[in-house]
Structure formats: structure tokens, C-alpha cells
Amino acid sequence: MRTRYRLSPNDLPDGTYDPRSDQTDEWRGPPSCNGTNSSPQTVSRSPAELDHPGGGNDPLQSAVRPIRGFRRESGRSDFHHLSTDDLPLKIPVNSMEPVYTSHLSNYPTKKEIHGVNLEDALNIVGLGRHQWLFAAIGGLAFLAAGVQSGISAFILPSMKCDMALTSSQMGLLNALFLLGGIGSGVVWGAVVDSIGRKPVLLIGLFLDSVVTVLSAISPNFYVFLVFRFFSGFIIGGPASVCMVHVGELIPQKYRAQVLCYTGLTWSASWVVTAGLAWIIMPLDSWIIKGIEISSWRYLILVVAFIDLIAAIAYSTVYESPKFYHSQGNVDMALKVLSNVYAQNKGVSADDFPVKSLAPLENSQEKLVDCANKSVWRPLVATLKQFKTLLHGKALSATGLACFLWFSNMFGYYGLGLWMPELASRYKTFEASNGTARISVCELSSFQVSGHRPVSCKNIDPSVFTNTLVSGVSLVSGNLMAALLMSRLPRRFMPVFFMFGAAVCVLGLFIVRSSTEYLIATSLFQLSIGTANLVHNALVVDIFPPEVCGRAICMAIMMGRVGAMISNLALGSLLDISCAVPLIMSATFIAAGGFASFFIPRPYEEPSIKSLPVSPRSTA
Numbered sequence: 036m037r038t039r040y041r042l043s044p045n046d047l048p049d050g051t052y053d054p055r056s057d058q059t060d061e062w063r064g065p066p067s068c069n070g071t072n073s074s075p076q077t078v079s080r081s082p083a084e085l086d087h088p089g090g091g092n093d094p095l096q097s098a099v100r101p102i103r104g105f106r107r108e109s110g111r112s113d114f115h116h117l118s119t120d121d122l123p124l125k126i127p128v129n130s131m132e133p134v135y136t137s138h139l140s141n142y143p144t145k146k147e148i149h150g151v152n153l154e155d156a157l158n159i160v161g162l163g164r165h166q167w168l169f170a171a172i173g174g175l176a177f178l179a180a181g182v183q184s185g186i187s188a189f190i191l192p193s194m195k196c197d198m199a200l201t202s203s204q205m206g207l208l209n210a211l212f213l214l215g216g217i218g219s220g221v222v223w224g225a226v227v228d229s230i231g232r233k234p235v236l237l238i239g240l241f242l243d244s245v246v247t248v249l250s251a252i253s254p255n256f257y258v259f260l261v262f263r264f265f266s267g268f269i270i271g272g273p274a275s276v277c278m279v280h281v282g283e284l285i286p287q288k289y290r291a292q293v294l295c296y297t298g299l300t301w302s303a304s305w306v307v308t309a310g311l312a313w314i315i316m317p318l319d320s321w322i323i324k325g326i327e328i329s330s331w332r333y334l335i336l337v338v339a340f341i342d343l344i345a346a347i348a349y350s351t352v353y354e355s356p357k358f359y360h361s362q363g364n365v366d367m368a369l370k371v372l373s374n375v376y377a378q379n380k381g382v383s384a385d386d387f388p389v390k391s392l393a394p395l396e397n398s399q400e401k402l403v404d405c406a407n408k409s410v411w412r413p414l415v416a417t418l419k420q421f422k423t424l425l426h427g428k429a430l431s432a433t434g435l436a437c438f439l440w441f442s443n444m445f446g447y448y449g450l451g452l453w454m455p456e457l458a459s460r461y462k463t464f465e466a467s468n469g470t471a472r473i474s475v476c477e478l479s480s481f482q483v484s485g486h487r488p489v490s491c492k493n494i495d496p497s498v499f500t501n502t503l504v505s506g507v508s509l510v511s512g513n514l515m516a517a518l519l520m521s522r523l524p525r526r527f528m529p530v531f532f533m534f535g536a537a538v539c540v541l542g543l544f545i546v547r548s549s550t551e552y553l554i555a556t557s558l559f560q561l562s563i564g565t566a567n568l569v570h571n572a573l574v575v576d577i578f579p580p581e582v583c584g585r586a587i588c589m590a591i592m593m594g595r596v597g598a599m600i601s602n603l604a605l606g607s608l609l610d611i612s613c614a615v616p617l618i619m620s621a622t623f624i625a626a627g628g629f630a631s632f633f634i635p636r637p638y639e640e641p642s643i644k645s646l647p648v649s650p651r652s653t654a
Contacts, residue, residue, distance in 0.1 A: 149391040153360050156372050156389045157286045162293070163379025166285055170293055172348045173281040174300035176236055179345040180274035181304025182338050183243060183266060187212060188452040189312040189499065190331040192459040197329050198256045206606015209452050211260055213599040215267025216274070220592025223272035227584035228361075232280035233354045237346055239272040244342035251335040252328075270342075271595070275588045282575045283357040283583075284375065287637060291572045295517035298568040302513045305506035305560070311337055313499040357583075365392045423582050424589065433586055435633055436574045439529075440594030442627025443570060446536055446620045447563045448594075449601020453609070454556050455502050461549040472547035476613040501553050505560045512561035513568050520572065526634050528569045533628030536562035540621040544614070563624065566631075576637040597623065 151159070187209050194200055200208075227235045243266055250262030278294055285293045312334060321328040353375070359368035369392050373384040380386070424433045460478050464471075516528055539559035546552045578586040604616045 147390050148388055150393045151389050151391070152393045153357060153368065154287055156369075156392060157284075157356075158288070159389055160286070160372050160376045160387075161379060162286055162289045163375075165375045165378040166293065169284060169352055170281055170297045172352055173277050174297045175348050176240060176273055176345045177277045177297060178300040178304050178307065179240060179243075179338075179341045180270050180277065181301040182308050182341055183247070183270045184212075184274065184448065185305055185308055185452070186335065186338055187263075188455045189308055189316075189502070190334060191452075191456050193316060193329065193331040194256075195456075197331070200256065202609055203606045204256065205456065206602050208256075208260060208263060209448075209602040210599045210606070212263045212267035213448065213595045213602065215264040215269075216271035216595040217592050217599065219268040219271035220275070220588050220595070223275060224585040224588030224592075227272070227276050227279075227588060228358075228582065231354050231358050232276050232283070232584065233349070233352065235272045235276050236280065236349050239269050240342050240346035240349065243269045243273070244339045244346065247335060247339035247342060251332045251339065271591070272588075275591045276584055278571050278575055279584050279587050280355050282572075283355040284353070284371075287576065290576060292517060292520045294572040294575065295513065295520050295568060298571050299510060299513045299517065302506070302509045302564050302568065305509055305564075306503060309499050309503040309506050313503060316499065360392065361395065361579075363394065365394055368392055424578075424586055429578070429582070429586075432577050432635060433589065435630060435635075436577070436586060436590035437593035438630050439570050439574065439627055439634075440590045441597035442623045442630065443533070443563065443567050443597075444594035445597035445601045445623040446540065446559075447567055448598035449605065450540065450616075450620050451560065451563065452598075452602065453605050454505070454560075455499075458501050458549065458552065458556070461552055465549060474545075474547060475543050475552070475617075501549075501556075504553060505557045508557040509560040509564040512565040516565050516569055520569070525573065525636075526631055529566050529573065529631035529634065530628050532562045532566035532569065533624055533631055536566060537621045537625040537628065539563075540617055540624065543617060566627075570631075573634055577635050 191200075191205050191208070194208075195205060223235060223239075246262055246266045246269060250259055250266060253259035253262055278297065281297050282290050282294050315334045315337065316330045318330045318333060320330065353371045354367075356368040356371040359365070359371065369389065370384075372389065373387040376382075376387040377384040423429055457475060457478070461473075464473060464478060512532075516532075519528070536559055539555055539562055542555045542558075543552075546555050574590065575583065575587060601616070601620060604619060608616050
């Protein structure tokens, strides 16, 4: 059990005693050799002496009244609820010795505190303009990752016509992109906790922009397929790490809410991509050196540009202080916190009251590891970290996080990526059959029966406007979640929205027109996307900071496994027996809703005992 001591309310908020409060002051001298205090003594002072005690010396050095009434409690230190105007004098945390004002000259004065754990230091930094700017830049990177992840849904209707793709090939295209993300989970997970969050995001976004440009000029489907695999592999890093990086600079009190606002950009990526598709897809094709540059290729080039802009913006942010702290580099962590504090308050970094951070219990081990330059160090560190995730109390958190992402992305990026294609089929059927009504499964049978129109070059623009409506509903749900995150029980929203998404999937069995399909899919996107956002916000803080990045990468990797299985099932079965993939999606989503009941409380960083402070000589 961790302990703390709090000054009694009889003393001033800054931990000092005001000798003007009475004319007679009873005090106890330093402890005697047998451990007891000397007898009480009474000191009488005149008002003049109170104005200038000790002949003009510092009153803190002359006042001899002890700081009494320490109260022992369990929990974290008191600094997390204090403002910078109420910071106590630095007293060794967990010290069992009483502290006397006769020794206050041996400790730093007001607004200088030492040995603070990182969460308490973040609370002192507070939430200000720097964190909001950082969250906006992180949101831009998250938007770029979201656009890249969802672009297939918007180019499939046009690619199907351009390259004569079958449903199985379209499912393979989605699945291979997700397979790349699965393959990168272990790699990025190892790198992010070794070299930092910022390098992973910078390198990933820049490389992804290059690969995306190459995919836009691919001469055939199979070359395009290879580049989409590499794009999935690369963008998997930024997509997994972005929320971790943002969350590690936000005080725990505001973390979930700020992450919800940041996560809005992932949902907004559906709106942005649908809007771009609505504008770009109707454009005419160009032929350059025998290669037809269709409108869907323009759209992919725009995605590459978004990646590049996000990489440039991200080059301006700080590395995570929690990453530095977890590596034992407390000086760099303190420097980042000081700079953020200065930008939030408009003061100098030297005004940051925290002058030293308490190292983690394993900080010495981290420093020894960092000093080791062996080429095997990253591999050994990776194996140790994965062993930590699969051992003891972390095992249950890791398993829960992996299943939550698996179940959510089974529907979000499984069924979700097929929704524009199904909407296109509805529009094609209604164009040929007027007001005739047809279910989703009957629509798939109709496509297989050979009733496909001869020309499919002109994709109905309403396909993209309908997707735009679904995206707007998703963003509205995310905004509602961000506003209510701090007002509702921790587990309420993931449970509610996951079960709601499962009901929407089952509702697809009863829709009979494109309008009903639009309503059902909009509610599905709102529910499954908001649940994904809330999972990101809640699960990111259930792991220790030294393994958080790797744990989230592993969980998202399992989510991509679910999405890949869902895409392969839909591609193979949608035109044969569409009921099977729909029931599978509803089952896994509902199971994820049940698992959300077990999301634990945030991880609390254990403090280590402060070193005793030796009194300075008063000779």
C-alpha cells in the first residue's frame, strides 16, 4: 500500500505557518535520541518581532512551530488535486519522519516540488492550448489513417467496372490491405516502445504517401493488390499509435474526453472520403503513356497528399513524456512537461513547479538496457515486453482488449467496407425495376443471376451522397460520446453501442429499398463507429505506459484479423448465402458488447519511496 501525508488544515495552503496568527507559539523541538520529542516550550513574541523575526532573517528560518497534524492515507500523492497556487512545500513523500519548520530552510521554497510521479505532474501541467493543438495534429494523422483504411469502400464500385472484378476479388482486395496491417502489428509494436511514438508516426505517414502514389499508377489489379498490402502494413503503425501518443500527454481526468474528440477525426474520415469521392469520381479519365488514369486513381492520389500533410504537421510535436519516463529518461520527460506547462500558462519553462520526477520501479533496468548497444537488444526487449503482456494481471487486460477490437472491427471494417457496394447494387436494381422492393439477400441473388446492366461506367452519385449521410451520422454519434464520456458510467457507452450495432445488422434482413437500407446502415455506422471510438478512449489507459504502445498494436492487430475474416466471408458468401456473414457479424458484435462489461479501471502507476533528504548544515 502506498502512503501519503497531508498538512493539517490549521496550516496555510502553501504548507507554512504564519506567525501572525497568534502571539504565543507552542513548539516541540527536534526528536531526542530516544525518538520522542522534547517537552513543549512557549515562546512569546511582540508584534515587531513578528514583523521581522530573527532580526530581519527569513521568517521561515526563524519560525519554530512544527508542521503538526500529518494525516496518513492510502492512494496517490496530494498533488493531483492542487492548483499551482496551492502547491505545498517539498516534503519527502512516504517519509516517516516529522518535519519541523526549524528545518524548512533545508527544503525548497514554495512552488518547487520533487519526486512527483508522472500522472501527478500531468495534473499540475493541466489541460491547455498546447494539448488541444497537439490533439488537433494527432487528429489529422488519425484522419489520414482513417481515409487510407476506408478508401477501398469508395473505389470498389468504379474498380469493379474498370477491371471487371468479381465479388471474391473485391473481398480479397479489402482482406489483403488488412493482412498488411496484421503483419505490421508485431513490428510496429516492437518499434513503438523502443524508439518512440513520434518516429513511428512520422516514418509511417511519409512512407505510406509514397506507396499510395505508386498504387495509383498500378497497371493492373494484381500490382495494385501488392501495393495495397504494403500500404496496410505501413499505415498500421500510425493508426495504432496515434491515440496512444495523444493520450499520454493528457491528464487522466480529461484523457477519455479528449481522446473522444481526437477520435472524431477517424469517423470524419468517412465523411471526408465520401465527399471527395462525390466530387472526384464523376471526372473523366485521362490516358497517359497507355495507362488509363481513371477517376478512382485521382482519389487515391488525394489520399497520398493527405498523408504527406499529416507527416509535415506531426514533425512539430513533442515525443511522449510517458515514453521517456518508461525508458528511465526522466530529464527529457520533465523537459517536455515544462515546455507544455510554459505554453499553456504563457510563462517560462523554469516556472514549472515540478523539479524532478519519481522514476519507475524498473527505471534502473531500463537505463541499463538503453546503455546496451547490442544488436539483439531490440529483440530481447520485444520478447520481454510481450512476455509482460501475456503474464499475470496484464494477461486479462490484453485478452480483453484483443477481443474488443476483434469483435468491433469484424463489423466496422468487415461489413462496413461493403456498404457502398451494396448501396450501388440497390441503385442499379431500382434503375432497372422502378419501385420494386427487394431484400439485401435477394439483391445478391439478382446480381448473380446475370441481370447486371451492360454498362456500369457511370456510378450513380447518390451512392456517395448516401455514404456521406452515413458518415455524418457517425460523426454525430462520436460527438455525443465525447460530450457524455465524463458524465456516464465507464462501461455504459461501449455496451450500449455494440448491442445497438448488432441489432442494426439483423435489421438488414427486413429492409426492402435503398431508403430503408440507408437508414439501417446509418444507424449501424453510428453505433459501431462510436463503440470503436469509446474502446480507443477507454482501453488506451488500462496498460502500463512502458507496454501501452505494444499492447494497443497487438489489440488492433487482432481487430484487423476480425476485419479480414469478415471481408473474406462476405466476398465468398454474399452472392451465395448472404445470411451467413450477416449473422456472423451480428453474433461477434453482440459478444463484444457483452465483453465491454468487463473493461477495467485505468491503470495506476505505482510510486516508489522517496529518498530521505539530509538537512543542510545550519552552522
